[in-house]
Amino acid sequence: xxxxxLVEAVNLALARAMEDDPDVVVLGEDVxxxxxxxxxxxxxxxxxxxxxxxxxxxAELLISGLCVGMAAQGLKPVGxxxxxxxxxPCIDQLVNHASRIRNRTQGRLTCPMVLRTPHGAGIxxxxxxxxxxxxxxxxxxGLRVVIPSSPExxxxxxxxxxxxxxxxxxxxxxxxxRAAKGEVEDNGEALPLDVAFVLRQGRDVTLISWGAMLKExxxxxxxxxxxxxxxxxxxxxxxxxxxxxxxxxxxxKTGRCVIVHEATRTGGFGAEIAALIAERGLTSLLAPVAxxxxxDAIIPMAxxxxxxxxxxxxxxxxARQVCQFS
Amino acid sequence: MADGGLPVVARFEVRHxxxxxxxxxxxxxxxxxxxxxxxxxxxxxxxxxxxxxxRKAVALQRTGRLGxxxxxxxxxxxxxxxxxxxxxxxVLLPSYxxxxxxxxxxxxxxxxxxxxxxxxxGNHFSGPVEDFPFCVPVGSQAPHAAGVAYAxxxxxxxxxxxxxxxxxxxxxxxxxxxxxxxxxxKLPVVFVATNNQWAISVPLRLQTGCETLAxxxxxxxxxxxxxxxxxxxxxxAAAEDAIAAARDGQGPRFIEAVTYRLGDHTTSDDALxxxxxxxxxxxxxxxxxxxLRSYLVGQKMWxxxxxxxxxxxxxxxxxxxxxxxxxxxxxRPESMFEHLYADLPRxxxxxxxxxxxxxxx
Numbered sequence: 001x002x003x004x005x006l007v008e009a010v011n012l013a014l015a016r017a018m019e020d021d022p023d024v025v026v027l028g029e030d031v032x033x034x035x036x037x038x039x040x041x042x043x044x045x046x047x048x049x050x051x052x053x054x055x056x057x058x059a060e061l062l063i064s065g066l067c068v069g070m071a072a073q074g075l076k077p078v079g080x081x082x083x084x085x086x087x088x089p090c091i092d093q094l095v096n097h098a099s100r101i102r103n104r105t106q107g108r109l110t111c112p113m114v115l116r117t118p119h120g121a122g123i124x125x126x127x128x129x130x131x132x133x134x135x136x137x138x139x140x141x142g143l144r145v146v147i148p149s150s151p152e153x154x155x156x157x158x159x160x161x162x163x164x165x166x167x168x169x170x171x172x173x174x175x176x177x178r179a180a181k182g183e184v185e186d187n188g189e190a191l192p193l194d195v196a197f198v199l200r201q202g203r204d205v206t207l208i209s210w211g212a213m214l215k216e217x218x219x220x221x222x223x224x225x226x227x228x229x230x231x232x233x234x235x236x237x238x239x240x241x242x243x244x245x246x247x248x249x250x251x252x253k254t255g256r257c258v259i260v261h262e263a264t265r266t267g268g269f270g271a272e273i274a275a276l277i278a279e280r281g282l283t284s285l286l287a288p289v290a291x292x293x294x295x296d297a298i299i300p301m302a303x304x305x306x307x308x309x310x311x312x313x314x315x316x317x318x319a320r321q322v323c324q325f326s
Numbered sequence: 327m328a329d330g331g332l333p334v335v336a337r338f339e340v341r342h343x344x345x346x347x348x349x350x351x352x353x354x355x356x357x358x359x360x361x362x363x364x365x366x367x368x369x370x371x372x373x374x375x376x377x378x379x380x381r382k383a384v385a386l387q388r389t390g391r392l393g394x395x396x397x398x399x400x401x402x403x404x405x406x407x408x409x410x411x412x413x414x415x416x417v418l419l420p421s422y423x424x425x426x427x428x429x430x431x432x433x434x435x436x437x438x439x440x441x442x443x444x445x446x447x448g449n450h451f452s453g454p455v456e457d458f459p460f461c462v463p464v465g466s467q468a469p470h471a472a473g474v475a476y477a478x479x480x481x482x483x484x485x486x487x488x489x490x491x492x493x494x495x496x497x498x499x500x501x502x503x504x505x506x507x508x509x510x511x512k513l514p515v516v517f518v519a520t521n522n523q524w525a526i527s528v529p530l531r532l533q534t535g536c537e538t539l540a541x542x543x544x545x546x547x548x549x550x551x552x553x554x555x556x557x558x559x560x561x562x563a564a565a566e567d568a569i570a571a572a573r574d575g576q577g578p579r580f581i582e583a584v585t586y587r588l589g590d591h592t593t594s595d596d597a598l599x600x601x602x603x604x605x606x607x608x609x610x611x612x613x614x615x616x617x618l619r620s621y622l623v624g625q626k627m628w629x630x631x632x633x634x635x636x637x638x639x640x641x642x643x644x645x646x647x648x649x650x651x652x653x654x655x656x657x658r659p660e661s662m663f664e665h666l667y668a669d670l671p672r673x674x675x676x677x678x679x680x681x682x683x684x685x686x687x
Contacts, residue, residue, distance in 0.1 A: 051480055057507055057510065059507070061469065061503055062500075062504060064469070065466065065468070065469020065472070065500065065504065066472055066476065066507065067473065068470050068473060069471060069472060069474040069475075069476070070473040070476060070477050072456070072458070072470065073456070073478075074477070075477050077473070092466060092500075096463045096466060097466065102665050102668070103664075103665045104449050104459055105449045106447055106450035107450070108449070108451075109456070109459075142666055164668075165668035166667050166668055194672070241674060242673070
């Protein structure tokens with residue numbers, strides 16, 4: 001199997017989906033001849049033509065709204081928003097239309113669309129380019145929110161998202177677009193949505209994260225192993241709806257849990273997981289659930305952003321405290 | 327050469343279309359379809375049904391049997407005229423005040439009542455299954471129309487998307503973004519702005535600095551036309567032209583239907599707070615139903631006996647629909663999870679069971 005980067009896996013999945021299904025349409029700013037600002041759509045326009053790989057005007061609300069209209073006609077649009085900081089004009093369409101048109105019309109119209117956007121900080125990008133506001137999206141009923149953390153999962157989950165009959169926001173971890181490499185077989189096989197992946201088995205503490213932050217989380221698990229602490233690492237992968245059973249099952253086994261995300265703390269998705277464990281996993285807990293998160297500050301520009309993001313040290317420290325709690 | 331010797335690179339004009347004067351007389355030769363008495367009386371009947379339906383809906387709201395409702399009073403010619411020019415396979419993307427268009431396209435009155443009565447089943451309406459439901463967030467359906475039209479073009483289908491919204495919506499980026507994209511790709515879509523002069527309490531002069539709304543199409547690269555929205559003949563003729571051009575691959579059109587909202591914005595509004603009774607009274611002289619009736623009677627296309635029969639038919643039609651609406655069994659609470667996703671994710675099944683009284687969540 002060829003080794004490739006995460007963004008190459010995204011490109012591979014898009015090409016495969018377009019090859020397999022003439023209803024798949026890719027649209028966004030600069031996705032055509034330029035191949036997207038991160039090159040996620042490179043080569044697609046040459047291969048599938050400008051009608052199916054469509055350079056839109058510079059208008060994010062339009063991109064999401066076009067997707068709703070196309071999807072209602074049975075196309076499978078995959079819209080690209082260049083950075084998550086530019087996703088906000090799409091929120092009206094996601095909340096008021098994409099996520100609820102099936103329910104509003106009692107199934108008469110549906111919305112099988114995907115909206116892709118790079119997610120997260122750590123690439124020294126300009127202001128507004130480093131957002132990780134996934135919790136805002138995960139709050140919306142009727143939507144799916146998916147974040148891959150490896151090339152293999154980017155390929156399989158994106159294929160699943162495109163084939164899913166409901167709207168999916170697909171958040172691509174910008175920081176590991178090229179840093180994450182792995183073998184991907186272009187076999188057209190999707191990975192399951194709504195399912196968490198256990199990346200590492202362990203009995204002492206459960207570490208839960210998603211997207212780029214799994215890089216630090218896995219490194220922390222290695223460091224903890226050197227100290228004799230066996231951490232179980234869960235890649236949540238789908239945040240809406242998320243795999244409660246895997247979370248609760250792991251915490252039942254380990255009795256301890258650390259949730260890691262780079263998004264700001266208050267109202268972050270970690271709070272949801274902590275609440276779930278408090279409600280339904282309390283009796284198995286040996287220590288309070290810990291969160292290692294970004295601070296309740298606006299994500300700083302390049303010079304300070306590394307201080308916002310959870311480090312391996314912060315995760316290890318939190319895990320140690322959780323393990324030593326008595 | 328213009329002032330200062332600089333060259334003029336472009337000039338534009340906006341035309342206004344009208345056939346029937348407020349008293350029912352003709353301003354200029356009518357379009358061909360107007361010689362079809364059956365069609366003209368069908369337009370008249372549809373407007374009358376809508377007005378009767380509106381009256382009943384307001385009565386239901388006032389007696390606590392319907393939620394907030396948006397009346398079409400005074401602007402019946404817009405939605406009826408537009409819808410009558412569409413084919414069944416075209417797709418309508420209406421705003422919340424376009425009942426007349428939905429009814430023309432086969433939506434049942436009881437379905438509209440269900441919607442305003444707070445039941446999603448109202449949007450699972452009869453009529454063309456690909457039509458969009460009422461859009462409440464103002465103007466946000468315009469990008470959908472562009473997407474629908476793009477799908478038609480991609481699949482080389484000779485179909486047209488018709489998107490209706492009010493004057494207030496033309497102030498939103500959504501509408502401009504959609505029109506701009508439609509212009510770029512010459513999409514088969516017709517945008518219809520019902521300019522009823524008031525966006526709740528905000529008059530047109532505070533909505534836009536433009537002389538017309540029709541001219542907004544110029545910035546998107548296509549034709550915008552102003553139409554007398556109280557003249558159903560003009561509305562139908564303009565819609566026919568625009569829809570035919572769009573179907574023929576000539577790209578989008580924009581219709582500004584100039585009319586007047588004689589009623590409140592909704593049953594929750596009191597228009598006397600922001601406009602005078604005298605202003606409204608004066609506008610009653612231009613309303614579309616009396617106008618068409620005067621013409622029809624003058625042409626011997628319509629009689630007093632027909633009018634009486636129609637009144638009875640409208641009454642019976644509306645009353646029967648109200649009966650069916652009121653007799654509709656309420657939905658089970660757990661049905662809020664129906665059609666939330668194609669398949670309800672397992673994690674939400676427990677919440678549904680709790681709502682159904684079948685266990686804890």
